[in-house]
Amino acid sequence: MEKERFTISVYSENNVGLLNRISGIFLKRHINVVSLNVSKSEIDDVSKFTIVCYITEETARKLVGQIEKQIEVIKAFYHTDEETIFQESALFKIKSDLLFDERQIQNIIKESNSQIVTVAREFFVLAKTGRRSEIEEMHDQLKPFGIMQFVRSGRISVSKEQMDISSILNKLQEN
Amino acid sequence: MKISGAEAIIHCLIAEGVDLLYGYPGGAIMPVYDELYKFQDKLTHILTRHEQGATHAAQGYARVTGKVGVAMATSGPGATNLVTGIADAQIDSTPMVCITGQVPRHLLGSDAFQETDIIGISTPVTKWNYQVTKASEIPEILAKAFYIARSGRPGPVLVDITKNAQFEEIEFSYEPCNLVRSYDPVPKPDMSAIDAAATLINNAKKPFIVFGQGVILGEAEEQLKALIEKAGIPAAWTILGLSALDSDHPLNVGMVGMHGNYGPNVLTNECDLLIAIGMRFDDRVTGSLDTYAKQAKVIHFEIDPAEINKNVMSDIAVLGNSKETLELILPKINKNSHEEWHNEFKKKHKIEEEQIINPQLNPTKPGLTMGEVMKEINIASENKAVIVSDVGQHQMFACRYAKFKQTKSNVTSGGLGTMGFALPAAIGAKMGAMEREVVAIIGDGGYQMTIQELGVIFQHNIPVKIVVLNNEHLGMVRQWQELFFDRRYASTIMTNPDFVKIAEGYHIKANRVSERKDLKGAIEEMMASKDPYFLEVRVEQEDNVFPMIPSGASVSDVRLK
Numbered sequence: 001m002e003k004e005r006f007t008i009s010v011y012s013e014n015n016v017g018l019l020n021r022i023s024g025i026f027l028k029r030h031i032n033v034v035s036l037n038v039s040k041s042e043i044d045d046v047s048k049f050t051i052v053c054y055i056t057e058e059t060a061r062k063l064v065g066q067i068e069k070q071i072e073v074i075k076a077f078y079h080t081d082e083e084t085i086f087q088e089s090a091l092f093k094i095k096s097d098l099l100f101d102e103r104q105i106q107n108i109i110k111e112s113n114s115q116i117v118t119v120a121r122e123f124f125v126l127a128k129t130g131r132r133s134e135i136e137e138m139h140d141q142l143k144p145f146g147i148m149q150f151v152r153s154g155r156i157s158v159s160k161e162q163m164d165i166s167s168i169l170n171k172l173q174e175n
Numbered sequence: 176m177k178i179s180g181a182e183a184i185i186h187c188l189i190a191e192g193v194d195l196l197y198g199y200p201g202g203a204i205m206p207v208y209d210e211l212y213k214f215q216d217k218l219t220h221i222l223t224r225h226e227q228g229a230t231h232a233a234q235g236y237a238r239v240t241g242k243v244g245v246a247m248a249t250s251g252p253g254a255t256n257l258v259t260g261i262a263d264a265q266i267d268s269t270p271m272v273c274i275t276g277q278v279p280r281h282l283l284g285s286d287a288f289q290e291t292d293i294i295g296i297s298t299p300v301t302k303w304n305y306q307v308t309k310a311s312e313i314p315e316i317l318a319k320a321f322y323i324a325r326s327g328r329p330g331p332v333l334v335d336i337t338k339n340a341q342f343e344e345i346e347f348s349y350e351p352c353n354l355v356r357s358y359d360p361v362p363k364p365d366m367s368a369i370d371a372a373a374t375l376i377n378n379a380k381k382p383f384i385v386f387g388q389g390v391i392l393g394e395a396e397e398q399l400k401a402l403i404e405k406a407g408i409p410a411a412w413t414i415l416g417l418s419a420l421d422s423d424h425p426l427n428v429g430m431v432g433m434h435g436n437y438g439p440n441v442l443t444n445e446c447d448l449l450i451a452i453g454m455r456f457d458d459r460v461t462g463s464l465d466t467y468a469k470q471a472k473v474i475h476f477e478i479d480p481a482e483i484n485k486n487v488m489s490d491i492a493v494l495g496n497s498k499e500t501l502e503l504i505l506p507k508i509n510k511n512s513h514e515e516w517h518n519e520f521k522k523k524h525k526i527e528e529e530q531i532i533n534p535q536l537n538p539t540k541p542g543l544t545m546g547e548v549m550k551e552i553n554i555a556s557e558n559k560a561v562i563v564s565d566v567g568q569h570q571m572f573a574c575r576y577a578k579f580k581q582t583k584s585n586v587t588s589g590g591l592g593t594m595g596f597a598l599p600a601a602i603g604a605k606m607g608a609m610e611r612e613v614v615a616i617i618g619d620g621g622y623q624m625t626i627q628e629l630g631v632i633f634q635h636n637i638p639v640k641i642v643v644l645n646n647e648h649l650g651m652v653r654q655w656q657e658l659f660f661d662r663r664y665a666s667t668i669m670t671n672p673d674f675v676k677i678a679e680g681y682h683i684k685a686n687r688v689s690e691r692k693d694l695k696g697a698i699e700e701m702m703a704s705k706d707p708y709f710l711e712v713r714v715e716q717e718d719n720v721f722p723m724i725p726s727g728a729s730v731s732d733v734r735l736k
Contacts, residue, residue: 013357017294017304024299065481071303071323074357172356 001056005034006078007086007157008064010049011041011165013072022049022073025066031055035088035154043165046074052155075168079159086157090135091117092126092142093149099124102145112138123148177344180310181206184274184336185214187317190349193245195219195236195606197229199256201249202289204276206341221602221635224627226253228599230260231625234269235603238586239561239611241394243270243324244603250277251289254335255296259593261331262300266590267415268392270329272320273297279339280308293335302330310343314350322352327360328479329392362480362494364503372450372474372491373507379448381516382408383471385431385439385460388415388589389453389478393497396420396582399452401505407512409520411439413454414574417585422558422578428520432460433724434571437531438523440722440730443468445519452476453497456486457590466729476500530735531721536576542715543691545569545644549576551695552614552642555702560612561586561604565597565621568650571720573616584611595624601639602631612640612702619645619671626677632707633681640701641683641709643674646716654719678709689713 012018019038026033034052041048053060060078067076096119098105109116114128128138135152178186184207188196198220200208211220223229226248233244244264248257254275264271278287294306303323307316313336320332376382390399396419403410403420409428410420420427429436431443443449449471454460461467464486475482475489476497483492493500535546549572552560563586564573570587579585586604588596601615622643632639653667678685684706688697694712701708722733 016306017298020295021298028299062481062485065483065485069479069481071355071358169356172359173354 001058003054003056005052005054005081006057006060007081007084007155008049008051008053008060008067008076008078009157009159009163010051010067010076011043011074011163012047012049013074014045014047015072018070018072021070022067025063026053029059029063031059031063037154037156039156041165043169046165050154050156074172075163075165077159077163079157083161084157084159086155087129088132088135088153088155089127089129090139090150090152092128092138092147093123094126094142094145094147096120096122096124098145105142105145108138108141114138178347179206179210179341180313180336180343180345181210181341183310183313183345183347184317184341185210185218186347187314187349188245189214189217190351191243191317191321193218193243195221196245196247197221197223197232197603198247199223199226199229199249199253201253201276203250203278203338204247204253204274206338207247207274207276220247221606221631223599224630225625226256227259227595228625228628228631230257230264230271230273231593231596231599232603233271234260234264235563235586235600236607237269237271237603238600239583239604240607241583242607243272243321245272245274247274248276249289250275250293251291253289254293255291257333258296258300261297261333263588263591263593263596264331265300265302267588268329268388269331270324271331272324273331273333275333275335276341277306277335277337280337281339283308283337293333297333300331301333304333304335306335306337307340308337310340310345313340313345314347315352318350318352319355323355323358361478361496364493364495364500366503368491368493369500369503370507372493373504375448375472375474375491376406376450377509377511380513381446382406382448382450382513383439383442383446384408384410384450384452385413385443385454386410386416386419386452387413387454389476389497390416390419391582393453393478395453395498395501398498398501398505400424402501402508405505405510406508407514407517408450409513409517411436413457413460413589414587415589416454417574418579419582421580426517428524430575431730433462434575434720434722436524436575437527437722437733437735438520440724440733441523442519444470444729444731446471448472448474450474450476451487451489452501453478455482458486461486462724462728462730462732466731527722527735535572542718543689543694543712544718545572545714546576547691548642548644548694548698548712548714549573549616551698552702553578555698556612556614560584560614561608563587563597563601563604563613563615565615565617566592566594567618567621568646568654568718568720569616569618569644594621597621598625598641599628601641602628602637605637605639614640614642617641617643618650619643619647619669619674620649622674629678629681629683633683636707638705638707640704641678641707642701643709643711644714645671645674645711646714646718647671648716650718651720653717657717657719659725674711675709683707683709685709685711687711687713
């Protein structure tokens with residue numbers, strides 16, 4: 001089976017230690033996590049993990065089985081890139097002088113559809129949201145001018161199919 | 176009226192029906208021990224000589240009673256010493272609640288004396304764990320701990336309780352837990368899967384059942400027997416499924432796996448339908464998955480959805496509690512007998528009997544065999560004893576040759592293979608089944624890993640029978656060295672102490688046999704004893720366990736020598 005990129009979405013209770021429990025499932029199988037994001041979800045008091053891995057579908061299925069087995073996990077899913085809408089965000093901190101001295105920087109800002117988050121005397125900050133490749137491209141363009149700091153978030157994604165957590169929760173509570 | 180968190184813990188344990196626990200005190204758990212002192216009439220605490228012993232004793236108790244075993248320890252080294260037993264309980268699905276003390280909340284993360292991150296350490300080997308930092312959480316969390324440990328596929332739960340939470344005072348009230356909203360312990364059986372499974376079973380020409388501990392944990396022994404008898408299906412067991420079906424049942428064809436019986440291993444690759452019930456296709460059972468039962472359709476009865484298609488792909492998965500699913504399928508099963516197919520097992524058994532079983536049970540060569548010791552124990556106990564085995568060659572001989580009439584009678588460390596398990600587990604097993612004879616079968620290696628628990632047997636006069644099969648070697652490793660490492664016996668030869676003197680040092684009656692003529696009498700004397708009894712049997716030093724499926728080989732390639 002070929003390896004490909006899978007996005008694993010985990011709906012869970014928001015409890016101390018669960019991140020450790022879930023990361024341990026990857027550690028035990030020697031699987032590297034490409035990116036990880038934890039946030040609130042569409043349901044009150046339910047957290048959502050978005051985990052990206054480069055694995056076979058069989059591994060994705062087994063990982064989801066082991067993750068769902070954890071007491072505080074409500075439901076987990078795995079999807080290919082085609083089955084999800086996904087983005088990442090990045091911040092670039094750049095010397096303020098460059099904004100005025102280098103015309104090319106202004107072109108990059110316009111063409112990349114990035115936003116200026118703040119401008120201070122010493123530095124300004126650009127924010128870019130999009131696909132990994134777009135962020136990489138912008139990074140490569142800015143690099144020659146000097147990037148003071150760079151950071152990129154984990155992937156966030158929503159699936160095209162339904163992930164109906166509310167009805168799962170209702171069903172579990174009815175039992 | 177307000178009570179301390181420590182006292183609340185005691186009331187929670189009593190409310191959960193606990194009357195016995197094993198543990199070891201220390202600084203961070205002292206308030207709880209102070210309450211245990213006050214509640215001695217309701218709760219018996221057994222001081223093991225090492226915290227690992229507390230977990231194995233709790234496991235032994237849980238395995239024979241089906242109840243949740245409880246172990247307690249202090250923070251730091253007390254907590255880390257529990258980890259082996261917790262990992263063992265996790266892989267063998269044993270219900271256990273471990274309570275550990277922890278440094279006070281304000282010292283968490285300060286590298287305080289005896290502080291260790293036991294939540295972090297125990298996470299991969301617990302079904303659930305939780306750190307309590309205020310007394311008000313205690314009733315709810317302990318209720319949840321017991322519910323999670325015993326429900327669904329059972330397992331170990333660890334609750335770490337900071338010392339300040341043990342001192343704080345709360346208004347106590349207790350509600351048992353029967354729901355955790357994110358947790359579905361027992362999947363509802365799907366009738367379409369039951370129907371499909373029944374059709375496959377009714378149409379099969381060469382059906383074969385392999386059952387595991389899921390039958391015991393689900394208390395489905397009667398249903399299993401009914402299915403086997405109605406459909407006339409030969410049935411084999413995994414090491415943890417042992418004792419769920421009477422050893423002398425005509426359709427009981429023995430053990431599968433690395434040192435299992437010849438017939439069930441070879442015929443796994445000849446059946447047309449493999450019916451797995453409450454087992455997880457461990458690698459010691461399947462050997463190479465690439466050549467495992469490829470010709471057969473597979474039905475998997477299982478409570479844990481994560482086990483479905485994990486190792487072996489199933490054609491039909493029947494999720495649910497084994498008792499419930501087997502009860503649902505029984506009326507749909509046609510009466511049948513597969514005599515010709517069953518005869519295949521008998522033929523293979525004959526080969527094994529001639530080449531392996533008879534030389535083990537009725538040896539003509541000098542040198543005692545482990546098999547003949549088991550045979551004598553079967554005779555003296557009339558197949559009624561609880562057999563607790565450790566890990567290694569003696570364990571394989573014990574499981575191959577011990578006979579059982581009653582379920583929950585085989586206690587052994589299956590998945591983790593924990594040497595040192597048997598002596599403390601036998602203490603727990605005996606205390607869980609005082610009316611039964613409990614015999615621990617231990618190798619000279621594993622015995623010395625937890626030998627200090629003789630102190631518990633002595634102090635509380637727990638009448639377990641301890642049989643050490645002494646071959647002066649780490650026998651299983653030595654066997655592999657002989658077969659696969661050109662007899663380079665690296666660190667497997669043991670110079671042992673005088674085990675009889677050690678037992679006598681603990682005022683335990685002790686005896687030693689090294690000759691065949693003395694064996695029967697020695698075992699009879701041991702079994703007749705009302706007190707704890709230690710028997711060392713000096714066995715053949717370089718005996719091997721056969722049949723054997725070499726690691727990674729196919730079940731078809733099981734070796735008879």
